[in-house]
Structures are given as C-alpha cells and as structure tokens.
Amino acid sequence: DVKVTQSSRYLVKRTGEKVFLECVQDMDHENMFWYRQDPGLGLRLIYFSYDVKMKEKGDIPEGYSVSREKKERFSLILESASTNQTSMYLCASSFWREGYNEQFFGPGTRLTVL
C-alpha cells in the first residue's frame, strides 16, 4: 500500500511566521507535488519535483518555496505566512506506470494563518 504522510493535519500560525509543511512517501516515487485546495477552485499546483534537489514552479508559486533533499521527502515552506495562505495543503507523489503517472495523495494539512 502506498503511503503518503504529512507532518500535521491542522496547523495555526501567525502572520509573518515561517511555516514548514513536510511530506513523506514510502514507495520510492520519483515525482512529488504540493497543491492547495480552496472551495470552488479545486486543486492548484504550487510546486512539483521530479528528482532530488529538482523543483519546478506550478501555477501559484508566489509566497512559497520547496525543498527536496531526499527522494522520499518534499517540504513546502511559507517564508512569511499571510492570511491569504489559509488553506488546505495536499501533498502527492507519483510514479511512471505504462508511460503514465498515477498520483497518490497525503491526508492534507489545514493551515490557518491568523
């Protein structure tokens, strides 16, 4: 069974704080993703990584950075949290299967920025 875990289910931070969200997968997947999920907007890609130390911007990278020092771990960093970053954050990982990717999601972190 693929397991994707996230460090926290719920997090409350104050404006201006630096926030770290961690994601770990145990299936040796090459690709890892960070999304944010907001009502009516679906899943929007923040960043993804296809290899260790590699990262690519998604659709909404502003205000975020990422780190992938090990294949199994992908971190999302909010350098200076703002109230508009209050959201559900979902991590995912994927692998190549018959030339296509299937994504597996973590349980999500609900972040509230006060």
Added chain:
Amino acid sequence: GENVEQHPSTLSVQEGDSAVIKCTYSDSASNYFPWYKQELGKRPQLIIDIRSNVGEKKDQRIAVTLNKTAKHFSLHITETQPEDSAVYFCAASSTGNQFYFGTGTSLTVIP
C-alpha cells in the same frame, strides 16, 4: 498550459439514479485522464482513469468516456448509493509530470 473545466459544480440525485460529470480540456497533448473521489475530511483517491488510446472504460458502477476530437471526458455513475456522496475531481496530464485538475463536483445522493 492546460485548462480543465468541470461541470456541474454541484449535483444532487436520488438514490438509484445515474450521475454524470463532464470535463473539457484544452491541450491536445494530454493523454491521461484520471478521476478522483474525495470524501469529506479525507484525501482524494483515484477511482478510475482512462488513456487517450481508449474511448471508454468501466469498473462496476462507474465508467469514463473520452472524446479526443471534442476534448472532453465524462464520469458516469449508475445506481447511485449514499456512499457515492463526495467531491469528484477530473484531471488531465500529458506524458510530462504535471496534472491539471478541474474545480470539482460536489455530488449528493439523496436516500
């Protein structure tokens, strides 16, 4: 980049009826189309997917159809049950690493 549109945003059906959710995509290079189900408070989980070399795929009560020419694909759920109530997301991907998601459909099955 790719743009995926999903309709309707909410859908209510009587138990036992069918439900259909439709998505369109813009990039003709997209060739993989998964559907995810997200129950309240839980993570999205893949329920069915289709590749661009296939027009239809079925798995028990759910089916997906793909029209490459028109660039649209649909999820069909027959004989709906209360446990089908969830948010459903469509997505599109080319052979790259990015997935583009629709905005989701909240399905309610009324007993």
